[in-house]
Amino acid sequence: MNNNNSTLPADAHILVRDPANGPLLTPLTPGEVLSLGRAPGNTIVLHDERASRNHAEIRINGNGQWSIHDLESRNGTTIGDQELTAEHTLIDGDIIQIGAITILFCEGTPPSLAEVSESDTDGTGITGEMSAEIAEWHSTIRYRRNRSRLLDDIRESAKTAPKVGQAAAELCRLAFTLGRATEVPSAANRALESAMLGSNASKGMVLLPRPEAIHEERITVTDLFGVAAVPSDLNLDDIPTNLVEAALATNEAILAGPETVGNQPQAITIVAPIRANGKPAGAIYLSSEPSGDEKSPDDLEFVIAVCDAIGQVYTNLEARETLSTRLATAASENKVLKERLVEKTRMVGDSPALAAITTQIERVASTKATVLVRGESGAGKELVAQAIHDGSDRRSGPFVCLNCAALSETLLESELFGHEKGAFTGATDKKAGKFELADNGTLFLDEIGEMSPTIQAKFLRVLEGHAFERVGGSTRLKVDVRVVAATNRHLEDAVANGGFRRDLYFRLRVVEIAVPPLRRRQEDIQPLADHFVNIFSRETGRRIDGFSPAAISAMQEYHWPGNIRELRNCIERAVVLSSSSIVDVTDLALSTLAAPGDTGRMDSIPKEFVPETLATIEKRHILATLECTGGNKTKAAKLLGIERSTLDRKFARWGKTE
Template structure:
């Protein structure tokens, strides 16, 4: 609002003799009327801008300023230009009361004879407060330099001012066309509301920011004849931080005249906090309200400048319309329409900005997903060119697209979980979750809870409801490692779920049905366990639909250096170390080593070599391999491996040797072996029972 602005001095082009009557009713802005002495034209010489020399205020419709109030007389007061003496002494604008019933006051004093108006002066009559000034921006200041407060006793009639063709401004904060409670559905109002409804639908269907602006200008053009129109708005990229003026994003013009930006002082007034849409008429030659063309002329006869604000009141745009003397001047109905357009445009821009932010967020998410997929792909790569690994890769390729249950067999550390992950990500369930669980690491009670979940209070320590792995893996893949360690009771319940039956959480009675593909893994001979009665035969057949045997690393020595280089590149990147590769001695030691811990042990060896390395290459001293398992340094081990010992006996011998070297420290031994502590405990327990 004008009341919220500081001082904006008039441009030098406006004669100092010109003045403004800034009207308010009950503390509200109403209109502004421009005064110009007789014969004083604008700087461009347009005669239509010459002043009339006086303004009569009152209730009569023939007055220059019409006051719709019962407290106003028909001709209440007159403001006129006094040319003074021959030298111009005493010239200026004067006011006189025309015998009104309720009188006229100037700066708090009732007048009974003509009074010379100073700048600024406060005129009060018929419930209206009018500020006289040569500066349009001081309208909200009284004679004491204070803000003028609202008149609480003013009626709704007092709040309305009408102007004839010579009145120049009117303001609106909201449009009655968008007021559902208004009930105005007939005639011109109904037609205008229809246009606004069509605009709302058009903007809702707009694909992007530019289309929103273009359709807004089309709606304005369809509403009435204009000379020029411009729309200013914050684009998506500018929305976060607008440091400069609002950018012009669209224009519309008719005839030879091109669009010209409104004066900065007027834009500042309308753009301020609380600033309202402004209608200005009879503004020919006034550079406070219109901009000169290339010939230095001001051709604008009427204009509308409306702010576009977000829901929190922040300025996000402007709509600017102008007409010339050849066109009907803009009126209050036009102002109502443009205010409604600004409100619709605000909502549409909010939607555009939100879609832009969502699209940006979606692009970032897609980039992250692509990066994660690349990382997953790297982690799921089956490294190896040996014939046995080619066979494994072919089986994965054939099994992945199906829904068949897969049984993955192999020693600890060969990469059984990696096979399960490769199957999942190559299947149509790749968008779903991949959930892994080691059955050997849990007691039967805890394993049942982990698989199927439990209800609160189902057993001691069940303080909350727990979702099981089957529920967590719904629409995805559940990988169960060490399936041979599952107890008989859980095997029976597990089999029912595999056959498609529903299950209940531990301590619950609600049936739960899930869509899960199971990939089971084990390093034990399940057929032998079936023969011994330790594993259900029907469950074995249900699991063993597709069997994939992952060979130990010692049976594919040609893959050792491929894997070593793969792990070296990964850990170089993670640690930032600059290591070129392996020395010949390190290569010989890696290929000659027996690798009882398989790929997991190789991974740990390379990671340790990178972390503890201060040179630019990995040498044998960095590998820290167990000498007793190295065929190159132990003839007995070589002989054992080739003839006198089985693989199981060799594994047991090696583990016992490592335990002796670590003084019986199982955690340290497991770390050296490259296996989990729970796996080591299970192996020792099995050997103790033999």
């Protein structure tokens, strides 16, 4: 289109700032019309849903000056803060606003786009030479297709500010309400109320996934159900599911006229996706009568904002529900496991010795005293420690066990006190020690007599309430732990020989509980056997009704060198291998190699018996075994049933190297 004017205007250009595409510098050519709009045929295509297809034109007017003319656009055009109602003659510095797009009219030779970019210090497309007020006003304009601008900082024109203000206020109220929501239905009803109020809808529904479809990769209409509806009898069959499906598929909100709804009664429809973690998880459907107020993109943006709010609440409540369910499941499983543990670890028996131990446990459990439990291997020292923990006010805290004989000095230090990453070769991560893990609980240290003197010193300081550091660390840690120690060694001999610290011995032996071996508690043998039969029968699913008289007699006569541990293993083997519901003596398979020179059955004490300490007997036996193996320590350790490292430590205590 040409405009034949004899007077040519001054050189001019426009700077278009489109948030979606960045700045665009365009010179104005006299005699040509510059068209603006969303349609592809325009000179400058505006990527804003609030712009009409053919929105406005810039051309030379009858006075030979550049002017802008609004082409009866739907949402209008503003110059500064005035809505354009007639042709407007442009002057240098005029700012044209179409939706979120800003167009600056400038007279004079246009700068290069590079110069514009250099002077565009705030990324808005407005140069530093423009007034600060214009730059500030412009920089607050934001628009995104998949996120409502009502959630951002906005300053609108005089025309739209009241409506946007109302929307923002409603969103604020909605946010406060949803922040207190504890269940999805009430949150959905409140969100629907806001969406209908803000868009002036007459009908609406919030659609969310059915429980079985929550974790589907892609949600479809068939996966949804109405959580909230107005009117209350509105159901899924009453709404245009094709629009809901389209919104879910594209992850975009839709504003549809009556012609789009198909067989449904004519209405203006808004459908917006409710997003959870960025993906469509539901939708809000709104419907208005065509005779009502005409809907605009602002209405659509408000509904998007409501959807984003309910989407976040839905995500949070679902996560809370999942966490709550898992916690309840874990609590239930924990309760069952504790009941099973109590069943497995409770002290069983009818002997006076066990009754005396139980009395001691009841007295000491409620105190903070350190306890030393003494007894042979397998006699039940850990059960005593567990009973002390369960009877104390620390029962809800952790019960942590560590066998001091099973680890070398370096590893034992790391296990007790923890280590920092890189503290030694192989320390690829930071690790908490048993003291940290047992904080506010009980730490049970078995075979305390095998602890090296170096570790004993550090252990004693912690036992006396001092802070400690992890291996390789400098941070001082302090814990509240009750220590129960156990040993099958004669610690007094170790103290006399210098193998165990005297001060640590007295610090551990605040309360001493001696657990007699099973051979001295014959009254406990059958109750224990019955107890183990019940446990292993349930675990294996086998029906075992009890023991034959011969089996009971054999168990009563047997010496049980392995104590309760050996009895437990014996009963487990019998339950697994027994060919009938009654365990017979042949099923027990009692060992005949309980100790060198012992048949495994109790014999009378010889008249020439001379009492000796266990340490002396142990040393003589180990040396005899080593002599039988020709000095081979590995074979000797295997015959003795101990680790080679344990054998080496014993020789080190005796001052022997070979």
